Amino acid sequence: xxxxxxxxxxxxxxxxxxxxxxxxxxxxxxxxxxxxxxxxxxxxxxxxxxxxxxxxxxxxxxxxxxxxxxxxxxxxxxxxxxxxxxxxxxxxxxxxxxxxxxxxxxxxxxxxxxxxxxxxxxxxxxxxxxxxxxxxxxxxxxxxxxxxxxxxxxxxxxxxxxxxxxxxxxxxxxxxxxxxxxxxxxxxxxxxxxxxxxxxxxxxxxxxxxxxxxxxxxx
Numbered sequence: 001x002x003x004x005x006x007x008x009x010x011x012x013x014x015x016x017x018x019x020x021x022x023x024x025x026x027x028x029x030x031x032x033x034x035x036x037x038x039x040x041x042x043x044x045x046x047x048x049x050x051x052x053x054x055x056x057x058x059x060x061x062x063x064x065x066x067x068x069x070x071x072x073x074x075x076x077x078x079x080x081x082x083x084x085x086x087x088x089x090x091x092x093x094x095x096x097x098x099x100x101x102x103x104x105x106x107x108x109x110x111x112x113x114x115x116x117x118x119x120x121x122x123x124x125x126x127x128x129x130x131x132x133x134x135x136x137x138x139x140x141x142x143x144x145x146x147x148x149x150x151x152x153x154x155x156x157x158x159x160x161x162x163x164x165x166x167x168x169x170x171x172x173x174x175x176x177x178x179x180x181x182x183x184x185x186x187x188x189x190x191x192x193x194x195x196x197x198x199x200x201x202x203x204x205x206x207x208x209x210x211x212x213x214x215x216x217x218x219x
Contacts, residue, residue, distance in 0.1 A: 011081030012142070018085035019078030023069050025092035032099040049103055055085035088123040090116065098137055107151075110138070114155045118162020125193040133213060 002010055035044045036050035047053035052060070068074055077084035097113045118133065121127045139146045146152075170185035180188070 008081070012079065015085040016078055018089040019069075019074065022085065024087045025066045025089070025096045026068055029092070029096045030061045030064045031057070032103070034102075035062075036113035039051045061071050062192070083123075087120070087126075090120045091130075094134070095118070097140065098134075102141060107154075110151075111154060112160045114137045115162045118159040119165050120162075122163060124167040125196045127166075128193070128197060133216070136178070171185045 032051060034050040035052050041050070045051075045053065050056075069078075074088075077088075078146045093119060094113060097109055097116075101109045103115075116128065117131075125206045142151075146219075166186065166189070169189070170182045173180075173185060
């Protein structure tokens with residue numbers, strides 16, 4: 001849609017906007033974290049939903065945004081259109097959505113969560129692995145009501161609707177002179193995602209999870 005001379009600038013600007021919005025969602029998510037995990041916290045924090053209410057409650061969100069924003073890898077992907085900033089924005093939105101559901105308990109919020117999660121898988125193979133911790137988070141929030149068949153059916157249908165985005169690029173490129181059929185293009189991309197999922201050794205994934213998933217599980 002844009003002239004060739006503006007496309008790269010527009011892509012880089014899009015990456016910067018996505019990175020900035022991801023930081024906003026990070027700060028908001030930190031502010032929404034409950035502070036009733038320990039006996040001492042339950043005795044001191046009396047605010048609604050147990051969100052931090054001390055005068056310096058602004059410090060944790062600001063610190064979180066600064067630590068993330070000044071990380072070298074984050075900064076590199078925020079100023080150049082690598083696609084990582086968009087993936088991070090979607091990931092941050094999903095986490096924020098779960099935290100918001102804890103406050104208002106709107107089922108429609110979880111339906112939108114499932115739809116966006118399905119969309120995110122089509123663009124980022126790592127989200128396939130994150131299905132496990134996200135499922136555990138939903139189970140933790142909803143309790144036994146998670147196993148209601150109507151809820152599981154709706155979540156599955158919305159997730160499958162998001163996965164339909166897999167069909168978009170093969171449908172667009174089916175008439176290209178490359179000679180590949182729709183199913184060949186689809187199978188090729190799914191194969192690429194499968195190879196990417198198992199490209200890293202398991203021990204590297206385990207080590208990196210020590211500074212990401214493990215602290216979340218404790219929280």
